[in-house]
Amino acid sequence: MPVETLKNAADPIAGHATIDGITLRTDSLTDLRWDRVMPILLEEQVFMCHQMRPTVHALRGRRNRGLNILDLGAGSGVFGIYLDRQLNRQPDGELLTGSDLSAVVCLDVNLRAIRFVQDNAERNASANVRTQCERYSERSAAPCSQDVIVINPPYHPVYGHWTDDVALHGAAGEDGLGVFREWKDLIATHLNHGGLLIGSVMSPTSKHGTVVAMEELSNALGRDTSAVRFCRHLDDPDPSVEEFLKTVYADYLEKEPDLYQWIGRMTQRFAHFTVVYFETEKSANGRTGVREDLVRCRPNDDFKWRDRMQVHALMARKVTRSGEVDISRHPQESLER
Numbered sequence: 001m002p003v004e005t006l007k008n009a010a011d012p013i014a015g016h017a018t019i020d021g022i023t024l025r026t027d028s029l030t031d032l033r034w035d036r037v038m039p040i041l042l043e044e045q046v047f048m049c050h051q052m053r054p055t056v057h058a059l060r061g062r063r064n065r066g067l068n069i070l071d072l073g074a075g076s077g078v079f080g081i082y083l084d085r086q087l088n089r090q091p092d093g094e095l096l097t098g099s100d101l102s103a104v105v106c107l108d109v110n111l112r113a114i115r116f117v118q119d120n121a122e123r124n125a126s127a128n129v130r131t132q133c134e135r136y137s138e139r140s141a142a143p144c145s146q147d148v149i150v151i152n153p154p155y156h157p158v159y160g161h162w163t164d165d166v167a168l169h170g171a172a173g174e175d176g177l178g179v180f181r182e183w184k185d186l187i188a189t190h191l192n193h194g195g196l197l198i199g200s201v202m203s204p205t206s207k208h209g210t211v212v213a214m215e216e217l218s219n220a221l222g223r224d225t226s227a228v229r230f231c232r233h234l235d236d237p238d239p240s241v242e243e244f245l246k247t248v249y250a251d252y253l254e255k256e257p258d259l260y261q262w263i264g265r266m267t268q269r270f271a272h273f274t275v276v277y278f279e280t281e282k283s284a285n286g287r288t289g290v291r292e293d294l295v296r297c298r299p300n301d302d303f304k305w306r307d308r309m310q311v312h313a314l315m316a317r318k319v320t321r322s323g324e325v326d327i328s329r330h331p332q333e334s335l336e337r
C-alpha cells in the first residue's frame with residue numbers, strides 16, 4: 001500500500017479514519033440513526049485538513065502566538081483535533097506551552113458528537129481541545145474573539161416537512177443552505193480582524209453560474225472588506241439540480257408525488273449543485289470580493305458525483321427519533337459505497 005494511503009485512510013462504513021498521525025472514530029455511513037456522527041470521507045474532511053494546513057500555519061506565523069480556534073458543528077472533532085495536533089506539537093512530539101498554545105473549542109448541538117470528540121481527543125492525546133454542547137448562537141463565543149472558525153455545516157437539501165426525519169448532520173432546508181445561512185452572520189461577529197473562516201459546503205449555483213453560498217458569505221462578511229476564495233472539491237462536472245434531486249430521492253418519487261413539484265420549483269430557481277472548499281478572511285488587506293482561485297492541494301479526480309449522490313441518498317432516508325430505521329418506510333435497504 002502506498003505510504004500516502006497508510007498515512008491518510010478513511011473508511012466511512014467502518015467509521016474510522018487516519019489523517020497525518022491522528023486517528024478518529026465516527027458512526028458508520030450505513031447507521032441511519034438520527035443523531036449519528038458524520039463519517040469521514042477522503043474527498044471531504046481529509047482533503048479539507050490538507051488544504052487548510054498551510055493557511056492556518058501561515059496565520060499562526062503572522063500572529064506569533066497560539067490561535068483561538070472554533071470547530072463549529074464539530075461532529076467527531078476531526079478539524080479541531082487535527083489543528084490541535086498541527087499547531088500544539090513540535091515535529092519531535094514536544095507540546096507547546098503558555099501563550100504559544102492554541103486553544104481549540106469543538107462545538108456541536110449533538111451530545112453524541114460531543115462524546116465522540118472527547119473520546120477522539122483522548123485517543124490522540126490532544127493538548128488543548130475543549131468541548132461545548134449547544135446550538136450555535138451569539139453567546140457561543142465572545143465578539144471578535146476567534147482567529148479561525150472551521151465549518152462543514154449540514155448541507156443536505158431536504159424536501160418540505162421532512163426536516164425532522166433526516167439525520168441531524170445533514171438536514172439543511174430546501175436548498176441545503178439553511179444552517180449555513182443561520183451561521184454566517186454569527187461567524188462574522190465572532191471572528192477577529194483578519195480572522196479566517198475555513199470550510200466546505202454544498203451549494204446550488206444560480207442561473208448566472210455564481211455559487212449561491214459564496215455570494216451570501218461575501219455579503220455577510222462585508223463584500224468590500226472581506227475576501228472569499230474557493231475551489232470545487234470534484235473535477236467531475238456538477239450535476240443539474242434536477243438530476244441531483246431525482247437521483248437522491250429516487251426511492252420516494254413514486255410514493256410522494258409532491259416531490260416532483262418541489263424538484264420542479266428548485267429547478268426553476270437554480271442550475272447545478274456544487275461542493276466548494278473556501279477560505280474567507282474578514283477585514284482582508286489584499287483583494288476583496290469572491291474569487292474561485294484556490295489551487296487544490298491534490299486532484300480529486302478519483303471521486304465522482306455518482307458516489308456523492310449515493311451518500312446523499314442515504315441522508316434522504318427517513319429515520320426515527322429513537323435512532324432506529326423505520327424499515328417500513330425504506331423500500332431499498334442495501335446501499336454500499
Ligand SMILES: C[S@@+](CC[C@H](N)C(=O)[O-])C[C@H]1O[C@@H](n2cnc3c(N)ncnc32)[C@H](O)[C@@H]1O
Nearest residue numbers: 038073074075108109110135136152153154169
Ligand atoms: C455535516 S456535520 C460535520 C461534522 C464535522 N465537522 C465533519 O466535518 O465531519 C455538521 C455538524 O453540525 C452539527 N450542527 C447542526 N446544527 C447545529 C447548530 N445549530 N449548532 C451547532 N451544531 C450544529 C451537527 O450535529 C453535525 O455534527
